[in-house]
Amino acid sequence: MSEPEKACSPIVWCVGGSDSSGGAGITRDLATLADLGVHGCAIVTLVSAQSHYAMTSSKAMQLSLINEQWQVLAAEALPLCIKIGAIANDAQAKVLSTRIEMLSVPRPLIVWDPVLFSSSKGALSNLSKDVIKQLLRVVDLVTPNTHELASLAGIFIDSEIDNAFETKSEIKSEVKNNRDVRHAAKTLINSGAKSVLVKGGHARWQHNATDTYFTDSEEIAFSQPRVHHSELRGTGCMQASAIAAFVAKGYSIIDALTLANAYVKNVRDVSSSSYSQSSLTGSRQSVPQVPRLAGFPTNRDAFPTVAFIKSGAFNSVDGCKTESDVFDKHHNERREKPFLPLSHTKRGIYPVVDSADWIEKLLPTGVETIQLRIKEDISPWDKARISKEIQRAVALTKSTSCQLFINDHWQLAIEHGAYGVHLGQEDLFTADIDAIRKAGLRLGVSTHGYAEIQRVKSLAPSYIALGHIFATKTKDMPSQPQGIDRLKHYVDLCGGIPTVAIGGINKNRCKAVADTGATHIAVVTAITEAPCPHAAYHTLQKEAGFVE
Ligand SMILES: Cc1ncc(COP(=O)(O)OP(=O)(O)O)c(N)n1
Numbered sequence: 311m312s313e314p315e316k317a318c319s320p321i322v323w324c325v326g327g328s329d330s331s332g333g334a335g336i337t338r339d340l341a342t343l344a345d346l347g348v349h350g351c352a353i354v355t356l357v358s359a360q361s362h363y364a365m366t367s368s369k370a371m372q373l374s375l376i377n378e379q380w381q382v383l384a385a386e387a388l389p390l391c392i393k394i395g396a397i398a399n400d401a402q403a404k405v406l407s408t409r410i411e412m413l414s415v416p417r418p419l420i421v422w423d424p425v426l427f428s429s430s431k432g433a434l435s436n437l438s439k440d441v442i443k444q445l446l447r448v449v450d451l452v453t454p455n456t457h458e459l460a461s462l463a464g465i466f467i468d469s470e471i472d473n474a475f476e477t478k479s480e481i482k483s484e485v486k487n488n489r490d491v492r493h494a495a496k497t498l499i500n501s502g503a504k505s506v507l508v509k510g511g512h513a514r515w516q517h518n519a520t521d522t523y524f525t526d527s528e529e530i531a532f533s534q535p536r537v538h539h540s541e542l543r544g545t546g547c548m549q550a551s552a553i554a555a556f557v558a559k560g561y562s563i564i565d566a567l568t569l570a571n572a573y574v575k576n577v578r579d580v581s582s583s584s585y586s587q588s589s590l591t592g593s594r595q596s597v598p599q600v601p602r603l604a605g606f607p608t609n610r611d612a613f614p615t616v617a618f619i620k621s622g623a624f625n626s627v628d629g630c631k632t633e634s635d636v637f638d639k640h641h642n643e644r645r646e647k648p649f650l651p652l653s654h655t656k657r658g659i660y661p662v663v664d665s666a667d668w669i670e671k672l673l674p675t676g677v678e679t680i681q682l683r684i685k686e687d688i689s690p691w692d693k694a695r696i697s698k699e700i701q702r703a704v705a706l707t708k709s710t711s712c713q714l715f716i717n718d719h720w721q722l723a724i725e726h727g728a729y730g731v732h733l734g735q736e737d738l739f740t741a742d743i744d745a746i747r748k749a750g751l752r753l754g755v756s757t758h759g760y761a762e763i764q765r766v767k768s769l770a771p772s773y774i775a776l777g778h779i780f781a782t783k784t785k786d787m788p789s790q791p792q793g794i795d796r797l798k799h800y801v802d803l804c805g806g807i808p809t810v811a812i813g814g815i816n817k818n819r820c821k822a823v824a825d826t827g828a829t830h831i832a833v834v835t836a837i838t839e840a841p842c843p844h845a846a847y848h849t850l851q852k853e854a855g856f857v858e
Pocket residue numbers: 662681683717718732733734735755756775776777785810812832
């Protein structure tokens with residue numbers, strides 16, 4: 311399948327050093343951006359002479375040249391994202407920090423891959439603690455590996471050695487397990503960093519390779535099976551550039567992190583397969599592994615497992631001693647115990663309504679799936695009344711073949727023996743998922759993009775809802791409408807788990823939605839605001855091609 315959006319290329323600036331081997335640095339950044347359909351501009355900070363195995367020298371660009379590169383680009387067009395890699399010295403870092411601070415709002419998202427050493431083993435950067443602190447505070451996302459994280463956190467943790475060391479690489483905090491990762495990342499956040507993505511490639515203590523994203527309120531883990539003997543250089547550059555590329559293409563930051571993770575996995579895979587082939591034909595020793603391009607990730611197996619972790623969650627997961635245990639447990643356990651599948655395999659329109667009366671009204675249409683969505687913030691409902699309404703809805707559908715999902719109120723759905731429960735992302739932190747499964751109820755879960763889909767797949771639910779596809783006036787949505795192209799990708803990513811498309815779908819749009827392969831189409835106003843709801847239901851069924 312091709313990439314979803316192919317409008318004119320968005321722009322990303324790359325600030326960093328050249329690597330003569332092409333394996334890393336700004337050369338790799340630009341190749342990554344081009345591979346993902348983004349136009350890359352370059353602000354070169356240093357020129358390095360390096361091969362895949364060694365770096366012989368590196369020379370910093372003059373400040374005037376850094377300034378001139380920035381100015382000439384800014385005069386033309388500001389980018390949607392700026393990716394920063396190696397910075398040669400304090401003077402350069404100060405210029406960059408000042409320039410970033412001067413950008414007008416809304417400013418580009420700034421991603422800093424804090425490269426200190428080249429993967430071909432040589433120092434690239436010699437920054438003092440003060441400029442590192444300043445940089446950390448002006449950028450939006452910093453993407454250290456665990457060694458770089460230790461160095462960065464050490465700056466803030468170890469205040470007594472303040473004057474004893476000149477360079478940040480000499481100041482280390484301990485990062486030997488996931489607890490240390492979390493502590494060090496939190497140190498950066500508490501010291502003013504807006505968000506940190508700690509890459510797990512060097513975290514040998516983890517069973518999987520888990521990248522963890524921290525903000526002051528979130529912690530999200532992206533896990534892939536660990537690759538043990540990769541000789542590929544420049545993966546950090548690729549990942550940070552890919553994040554910048556996906557943000558520039560309009561993806562949310564967590565979707566950009568998910569897509570970039572999948573992208574790097576694909577680059578690793580294609581590069582290592584061509585590398586092993588070259589070893590069959592020639593002497594492997596003399597052939598360095600060079601990165602190949604992989605394009606927009608569309609293959610399901612490239613995508614990481616995603617876990618959203620609430621503060622304190624680690625203490626409440628049985629038998630888990632470390633955070634990585636939690637990720638593994640989360641992944642494996644849910645996969646082993648899927649929710650019951652939907653009883654009806656036929657595709658259909660799925661009305662979402664706010665009362666048992668509506669259900670009674672729509673049942674004669676022969677509707678096969680329906681949802682009771684009572685929102686206390688929209689109209690005054692007390693618990694007793696909600697309970698009665700759910701009880702009545704269950705009674706109405708019991709002797710029919712209609713599958714009734716209850717939105718939000720999972721305890722009452724269990725208590726009254728509903729067919730299923732529909733939960734939102736926030737509900738997943740609080741609802742007792744095991745209790746719903748054990749009670750034999752089906753589960754549907756809302757998602758709004760790649761990261762949430764990957765999160766929810768681990769639960770093996772009865773369906774995954776994908777929204778909102780078009781603008782809707784029924785609900786204030788914090789996310790952007792997804793559109794048809796992305797919906798197609800999401801349906802594919804769900805890999806056979808039934809899907810429900812929702813949001814702004816009406817009779818004119820339901821054919822395009824159905825053509826994506828979404829199993830069901832959920833609608834509120836297309837039915838509840840129609841002059842004749844029965845006729846509206848049948849028209850939607852027909853327009854979607856669900857009936858002749
Ligand atoms: C089929 C379907 N998809 C999505 C939603 C939205 O559910 P949720 O995220 O729980 O938000 P609220 O509906 O509770 O506002 C849904 N209800 N049904």
